[in-house]
Amino acid sequence: MNDTPLRIGGLELSSRLIVGTGKYATMAQADAAIRASGTRMVTVALRRVNLTDRSEGSLFDLLQRGGYHVLPNTAGCYTVDDAVRTAMLAREIGLGSLCKVEVIGDPKTLFPDPIGTLEASRVLVNEGFTVLPYCTDDPVLCQRLRDVGCAAVMPLAAPIGSGLGIRNPTNLRIIREQITEVPLIVDAGVGTASDAAVAMELGFDGVLMNTAIAGAADPIGMATAMRLGVEAGRLAFLSGRIPRRLYASASSPLDGLLA
Amino acid sequence: MALQITLNGEPRTFEAPLTVATLLVALDMTAERVAVERNRRIIRRAEHAATDVVDGDVIEVVHFVGGG
Incomplete structure (x- = not known):
């Protein structure tokens, strides 16, 4: 392509x-699925080391073997201070200064707190991070996030882990029209490969997902489907789809019909 | 002499003297894979050996886990 x-x-x-x-x-399973997805960037979370059960396999080895860019998130943070503290600790581990900013505003929907997200993003940009905020699909908020220096803006398709797909394509179209200086990534809510394709057909630069792959009955198969969905959607976007029209337009010539 | 610290939210007892570096060794943790906070201040890897852990310290040791 x-x-x-x-x-x-x-x-x-x-x-x-x-x-x-x-x-x-x-x-x-994570290793195989992530490989099948063809991705070059993966998100991780930061948590306390479990002092009593050290049996968990090493994510660190997976990251190093795959040579992925590592995008630590601030998942689970409800305040600007917690998000900034988490990002600082993540950077200290030494796998770069990317940060997926998440400041959650509500535990049931996991919708982000837009005000906290903007403030945490501003602070972390000033601290030298490459900031990718997870945010609501609000065009004005997305512009503000761009304006404070985020490296990409990542509006949601639907609540995290919901698999509902793209709930507000018209907002995403507006955001795409208005923001051209930095990449736009659809983050969260994708359920299946066609959702990923739609995100790319809307002109988004990428898609971020976790549950849709990890929660599938066959994560490796779904990771492959998502790779193809993103590629198909991207190619369709670049290729310029036909306009939608209400009435038919014959595919076969009207000339030379049998009398 | 024993010293009491709070480690990842749990009370723990260690023998003094203790530094961040010797604490990680005692916990069988690889310094290159974790980040350490002492009393809410990040202790950079180069400072581990020179940073004493003293009675009453609150220590956090964190690492990367799977997440979205």
Whole structure:
């Protein structure tokens, strides 16, 4: 496929799919699914080391073996301070200064707190992070996030883990029209490959997902489907779809019909 | 002499003297894979050996886990 790489901050990614590393049954399954997705960037979370049970497989080995760009999130943070503290600790581990900013506003929907998200993003940009905020699909908020220096803006398709697909394509279209300076990634809510394709057909630069792959009956199969969905949607976008029309337009010539 | 610290939210007892570096060794943790906070201040890896852990300290040791 003749396409430019996805550029985020100073990075160039050959894949437009970003995947999470959570919710897999085993580390081996995560490894295989992430490989099948073709991704070059994966999200991770930061948590306390479990002092009593050290049996968990090593995510660190998976990250290093795959050579992925690592995008630590601030999942579970409800305040700006917690998000900034989490990002700072994640950077200290030493796998780069990317940060997926998440400041959650409500535990049931996991919708982000837009005000906290903007403030945390501003602080972390000033601290030298490459900031990718997870945010609501509000065009004005997305512009503000761009304006404070985020390297990409990542509006949601639907609530995290819901698999509902793209709930508000018209807002996403507006956001795409208004924001051209930084990449736009659809983050969260994708359920299946066609959702990923639709996100790309809307002109988004990439898609970020976790549950849709990790929660599928066959995560490796779904990771492959998502890779193809993103590629298909991207190629369709670049190729310029036909306009929608209400009435038919014959595919076969009208001339030369039998009398 | 024993010293009491709060480690990842749990009370723990260690023998003094203790530094961040010797604490990680005692916990069988690889410094390159974790980040450490002492009393809400990040202790950079280069400072681990020179940073004493003293009675009453609140220590957090964090790492990457699977997440979205």
